[in-house]
Amino acid sequence: MKRYAMVIDQSRCIGCMACISACVQENKVPFENFRTRVLEITKGKFPKLRTELRAELCNHCDNPPCVDACPTGASYKRDDGIVLIDRNKCVGCKACIAACPYDARYINEEYGYADKCTFCEHRLKKGLEPACVATCIGKSRVFGDLNDKGSEVSRMLAENESRVMDKAAGTRPRVHYINRYPTKR
Amino acid sequence: MAISRRNFLKCAAFTAGGAVLADNPFVKATAAAAMKKEVKHVPSYCEMCFWRCGLIARVEDGRVVKLDGNPLHPQSRGRLCAKGNAGMGLLYDKDRLKTPLIRTGERGDGKYRKASWNEAYAYIAEKLNGVKKKYGPESVALFSHGSGGQYMGNFLEAFGSPNHSHPSYAQCVGAREVAFTLTYGQGPASTAERVDMANSRVIALFGSHLGENMHNSHNQDFVDGLGNGAKLIVVDPRYSTAAGKASIWLPIKPGTDLALILGWINIVIQEKWYDRDYLEKYATGFEQLKEAVKEYTPEWAARETDLPKGDIVEAIRELGRYKPNVVVHPGRHYSWYGDDTQRGRGLAILNALLGTWGRKGGLWLPPKVNLVKMKQTLKYPKPRRESLAFGDYPEAAGGITTEVRRATIDGSPYPIKAWFVIGTNLMKTLPAPEKTKEAVKNLDLLVNIDLMPTDMVMMSDVILPTTSYLERHDALAIVTQKNAGIAIRQPVVNPWKNVKPAWLIAKELCDKMGLGKYVAYNTLEEQMRQQAKLWKIDYNELVKTGYIPVADSYHPYITEKNQPEFATDSKKIELYSSTLDNDNMDPVPKFTRHKEPPAGTFRLIYGRSPVHTFSRTMNNKWLWQLKNENEVWLSATVARRLGIDNGEKVFLVNEKGVRSNVVKAKVTERIREDCVYVIHGFGSTSKRMTMTYGRGIDDTQMMSHYATDPISGTNGLRVNFVKIVKES
Numbered sequence: 001m002k003r004y005a006m007v008i009d010q011s012r013c014i015g016c017m018a019c020i021s022a023c024v025q026e027n028k029v030p031f032e033n034f035r036t037r038v039l040e041i042t043k044g045k046f047p048k049l050r051t052e053l054r055a056e057l058c059n060h061c062d063n064p065p066c067v068d069a070c071p072t073g074a075s076y077k078r079d080d081g082i083v084l085i086d087r088n089k090c091v092g093c094k095a096c097i098a099a100c101p102y103d104a105r106y107i108n109e110e111y112g113y114a115d116k117c118t119f120c121e122h123r124l125k126k127g128l129e130p131a132c133v134a135t136c137i138g139k140s141r142v143f144g145d146l147n148d149k150g151s152e153v154s155r156m157l158a159e160n161e162s163r164v165m166d167k168a169a170g171t172r173p174r175v176h177y178i179n180r181y182p183t184k185r
Numbered sequence: 186m187a188i189s190r191r192n193f194l195k196c197a198a199f200t201a202g203g204a205v206l207a208d209n210p211f212v213k214a215t216a217a218a219a220m221k222k223e224v225k226h227v228p229s230y231c232e233m234c235f236w237r238c239g240l241i242a243r244v245e246d247g248r249v250v251k252l253d254g255n256p257l258h259p260q261s262r263g264r265l266c267a268k269g270n271a272g273m274g275l276l277y278d279k280d281r282l283k284t285p286l287i288r289t290g291e292r293g294d295g296k297y298r299k300a301s302w303n304e305a306y307a308y309i310a311e312k313l314n315g316v317k318k319k320y321g322p323e324s325v326a327l328f329s330h331g332s333g334g335q336y337m338g339n340f341l342e343a344f345g346s347p348n349h350s351h352p353s354y355a356q357c358v359g360a361r362e363v364a365f366t367l368t369y370g371q372g373p374a375s376t377a378e379r380v381d382m383a384n385s386r387v388i389a390l391f392g393s394h395l396g397e398n399m400h401n402s403h404n405q406d407f408v409d410g411l412g413n414g415a416k417l418i419v420v421d422p423r424y425s426t427a428a429g430k431a432s433i434w435l436p437i438k439p440g441t442d443l444a445l446i447l448g449w450i451n452i453v454i455q456e457k458w459y460d461r462d463y464l465e466k467y468a469t470g471f472e473q474l475k476e477a478v479k480e481y482t483p484e485w486a487a488r489e490t491d492l493p494k495g496d497i498v499e500a501i502r503e504l505g506r507y508k509p510n511v512v513v514h515p516g517r518h519y520s521w522y523g524d525d526t527q528r529g530r531g532l533a534i535l536n537a538l539l540g541t542w543g544r545k546g547g548l549w550l551p552p553k554v555n556l557v558k559m560k561q562t563l564k565y566p567k568p569r570r571e572s573l574a575f576g577d578y579p580e581a582a583g584g585i586t587t588e589v590r591r592a593t594i595d596g597s598p599y600p601i602k603a604w605f606v607i608g609t610n611l612m613k614t615l616p617a618p619e620k621t622k623e624a625v626k627n628l629d630l631l632v633n634i635d636l637m638p639t640d641m642v643m644m645s646d647v648i649l650p651t652t653s654y655l656e657r658h659d660a661l662a663i664v665t666q667k668n669a670g671i672a673i674r675q676p677v678v679n680p681w682k683n684v685k686p687a688w689l690i691a692k693e694l695c696d697k698m699g700l701g702k703y704v705a706y707n708t709l710e711e712q713m714r715q716q717a718k719l720w721k722i723d724y725n726e727l728v729k730t731g732y733i734p735v736a737d738s739y740h741p742y743i744t745e746k747n748q749p750e751f752a753t754d755s756k757k758i759e760l761y762s763s764t765l766d767n768d769n770m771d772p773v774p775k776f777t778r779h780k781e782p783p784a785g786t787f788r789l790i791y792g793r794s795p796v797h798t799f800s801r802t803m804n805n806k807w808l809w810q811l812k813n814e815n816e817v818w819l820s821a822t823v824a825r826r827l828g829i830d831n832g833e834k835v836f837l838v839n840e841k842g843v844r845s846n847v848v849k850a851k852v853t854e855r856i857r858e859d860c861v862y863v864i865h866g867f868g869s870t871s872k873r874m875t876m877t878y879g880r881g882i883d884d885t886q887m888m889s890h891y892a893t894d895p896i897s898g899t900n901g902l903r904v905n906f907v908k909i910v911k912e913s
Contacts, residue, residue, distance in 0.1 A: 014395065
């Protein structure tokens with residue numbers, strides 16, 4: 001069984017938003033909705049500043065609050081770790097949106113169901129990487145199988161200090177952040 | 186063509202929203218049954234910007250559903266940027282020009298009638314013949330950017346005019362090409378800058394805001410370099426995204442870059458960081474350079490640039506320590522202060538001292554190719570009068586748009602009475618846009634060939650709608666990364682019904698004007714096949730793969746057998762330029778102070794968003810949703826003084842009293858107190874651009890002044906000072 005995860009090397013992100021653009025097209029995300037975003041957060045006082053570039057998306061949590069919150073069983077977690085939504089079961093109640101600490105979901109206004117990142121599972125089936133990973137200009141986003149110890153994601157996590165978003169929330173995300181090439185003054 | 190001609194009308198009802206329908210569980214079954222999708226993958230290359238990455242279009246039932254990078258093409262390497270990914274936003278833009286239009290009202294009032302192509306050509310032909318008879322054929326000028334320019338350029342030459350100008354020269358990269366050609370005998374780029382960042386130990390950027398300035402493989406190389414441990418030095422008055430990755434950020438006082446460069450050159454010489462053997466072998470003029478720069482001490486540079494002396498010295502020592510596997514990036518957009526050729530000379534000299542030209546991690550040598558472009562079989566007529574587009578500038582190396590505009594206004598040395606404009610929105614490109622309007626008043630004919638009803642297009646007498654890059658052939662492209670290769674542009678879908686590719690427009694105009702004999706082909710593809718044959722490239726293979734590398738072209742670094750050639754007078758790198766000496770210009774750059782913003786005003790600087798190209802992409806809905814308005818970046822310290830809050834509505838007023846649109850203030854620590862920054866290209870005045878009309882500040886509108894580089898004739902655009910005013 002696969003154990004899918006994404007590792008984002010923030011030092012390689014240049015904030016170019018290619019990932020967002022590719023995701024929108026690949027997944028036909030409705031106008032002005034997004035399944036991923038890139039934040040540029042600068043701290044400090046001129047001229048002593050530092051910037052964090054952080055790509056955010058559904059964390060495909062191992063303890064997913066959206067799945068717990070879903071009254072119809074539409075939100076579910078697959079054995080390979082991907083959190084998905086069964087559109088036939090979704091009634092658009094937005095409980096999952098309220099439960100998600102990562103603001104990863106939206107309602108498809110045209111058809112009324114909740115939607116979000118799927119790790120491009122339709123591409124995985126064909127042996128392709130998620131669209132955001134495939135187009136990432138900085139190769140900042142890496143995707144793979146944590147059960148394969150030789151995979152790049154496994155190596156990246158083994159060799160680097162990593163973190164997840166809002167660890168204290170206990171959601172156990174499958175999206176990990178590293179800063180492999182710290183450029184300290 | 187690799188695309189299918191299959192008629193897909195039988196499921197046309199589903200094709201428009203096919204993918205959405207298929208996603209809906211309630212109609213999934215019916216949709217799936219009705220649609221046996223015909224899927225094709227067609228390679229071509231992009232023109233959302235001018236880097237021209239290889240792409241593969243996924244086409245379902247005649248509609249582009251996804252664009253991906255072509256893994257074979259060295260400028261995309263399987264990836265596309267946000268713009269490249271959003272190409273269908275241009276292809277399917279509902280505001281696209283759909284039919285030829287002829288003006289019925291006054292210029293600029295937006296009143297047009299639909300016309301047939303024949304009518305439009307007849308109108309143009311009559312006016313052109315009038316201009317030719319009264320003023321001569323040289324009184325017709327062309328402004329072009331992008332692939333279509335070459336065909337219209339051929340038309341212009343066949344007609345008998347030499348006045349072809351390019352905003353990419355005087356408003357962008359021109360001064361760099363002149364500076365490096367004076368120093369090395371050639372520029373540091375062949376479309377793509379030959380900067381070996383992936384292998385650099387230290388990278389220094391002057392204002393180059395990589396990441397925000399998105400050129401695909403260039404940014405890939407940049408990040409690969411950082412990933413390989415390169416140190417980064419960023420010189421920029423603004424804490425750019427790239428500065429956020431730097432080990433040394435030098436927030437330089439705008440307009441003093443040359444002071445820093447000269448200071449660095451002096452330190453390199455005084456502290457002997459230079460590559461002595463390299464200079465002995467390849468360069469000339471070292472002693473003269475040494476003498477000329479000795480006054481530029483680190484203390485002096487610190488005073489001029491408003492940077493800490495310690496940082497200045499530390500940064501150049503880093504470059505010196507790791508030479509020659511370092512690079513001071515030559516930059517791309519050069520039109521800053523009007524002494525831009527000399528700034529470029531400074532950067533060129535600095536790279537020479539560090540021995541980076543032809544070295545790993547420096548500036549690689551161009552690939553060796555012997556690809557001769559097909560000659561025009563029939564010689565064009567020789568114009569009776571010389572081009573006026575080069576002005577009186579001794580080293581002008583490209584058609585200067587602002588010279589053509591000036592001649593259109595004042596009629597000297599001879600009048601310009603007709604403009605063809607293709608692929609460039611001059612109202613958002615040329616500084617002092619009021620002068621562009623004044624020039625247009627003097628024209629007997631203004632023709633725009635474009636996809637979108639831009640500000641400039643809406644001033645035309647005749648508008649000719651053209652195809653997007655996804656709907657047409659263009660002449661085979663020679664790609665020059667470290668390897669050379671040939672790339673093909675081919676239609677991935679059929680063109681919109683009544684629009685035509687530029688090559689066809691140029692050909693039909695030639696036919697109409699009785700110049701058909703100058704166009705030796707019926708379709709461009711005919712010529713592409715002949716060209717491929719001449720280059721011994723399998724055209725059919727190219728159609729399938731999109732890119733074919735040229736064997737044995739990879740020779741990026743200097744070796745005993747791979748020696749660089751310098752096409753200068755001395756056949757060496759000219760640290761001291763005898764050409765400039767002959768031109769009565771400074772043979773070694775000298776620093777002169779630029780005017781500083783008067784009290785209460787700020788220097789207006791500008792740059793790019795990674796999701797936009799100039800003013801070309803703002804109406805693209807998929808990019809619009811990522812960035813649909815610019816904001817004014819303002820120092821938090823200044824904002825406190827002025828009582829401006831982050832997000833508050835403000836506008837700018839320049840020294841001539843020109844007032845900008847209202848936008849939000851971005852109050853930030855990321856910029857110096859003496860300047861404000863906006864992203865270029867917003868503020869469309871064309872109501873037909875329904876997504877972007879009226880949104881954001883048009884920086885070009887604020888550029889009532891511009892400086893002129895006395896060597897290259899290029900513009901300096903960062904010489905305008907603005908007040909910032911709260912809307913309320």
